[in-house]
Amino acid sequence: MNHSTYSYLQKWLHAVSMIIMVWLMSSGYYAALISRSVDVKGAISTFNVALATLFAPVFFFRMYLSFGQGYADVFRSGDAMRYAAFLVHNLMYLTTCVVIVSGFLMMNREIDMFGLFYLPVVITDLQLRGWISFSHTWGCCVLALLLVVHVAAVIKHQLAGKLILKGMFPKPFHVSTHQ
Template identity: 35%
Template sequence: MTYTTSTDKFDRTARALHWISAAVILWAMLSGFYMALFEVDSTTKRTLSTFNVSLTFVYFPLFLWRLVHRITCTPPTQLEQLSLRHANLACTAHKFIYLLTSIVMCSGVLMMQRSFCVFGLFTVPPLLSTTSLQDVFARIHVISNVMLLLMVTVHILAVIKHQLGGRAILQRML
């Protein structure tokens, strides 16, 4: 299927924010799970952790921009080949991904027990001083990351399924 009108695609801002989000979220999740599931030397773990915290902290305003943009800008028309049920399911899944991303980022900052430096530019102190509360947010962070990984995987598989089924879903975001 070829697209010929501007309403067939998301606007440039939405597309740029989507792909920046995809890169940051995939990197942070995959490297985070790598450190959690495999034996990683302390230098590599410290380097990856420091980079991930800085990256996701800097990404947070872009994520907020993405949310505001999604709420305030009209998305492209829904593909005719999608049933109402599938269209509603996709909409709900996207909202859940936004929610989980918000939870992951907020819990990530709230679980911090020490100050962290953002790309060597400035230091952010821990926002909470109660260790038990930080531990709760650490658990929330792990659970929400697992759920986000599952939702992102479903999202990617749905795009592949629709592409292979002749529905050019991906082109709306390219």
């Protein structure tokens, strides 16, 4: 990503998606694989489904602004690291898209939007819903893997002296190094 094109709005959108998606992934896996309490699983499920539905338009807006951006620069650079970053970033966008759409379509109950309104079930065919649920599960695994690669690359760059974490947050959170 060319820093001059990484705008204030894109930084906000990255920060918001980072917080929400890290929560959805960690609590989703906690509910699915670790917790044995039916109440905890139910509470996480209801809250996360509403949160992810609310988050969907924010993410699609972010994708509209950033998906595939800067490809001409990247291809011209001939730099393998830039190709790799471009590939991982854009795969993260595509996979998140699959996860959001499949999550919405696989619902077997109305979506309770924090008690304010309800969204109906879209697909009633059980077999089709089963396939979509399967893609949600696998989409989440691929996304978790991409996220690990993404964060590992950020740490690697940071340790190599490229202070990209400093430029990642919009101004109010920006920690100045000036004395």
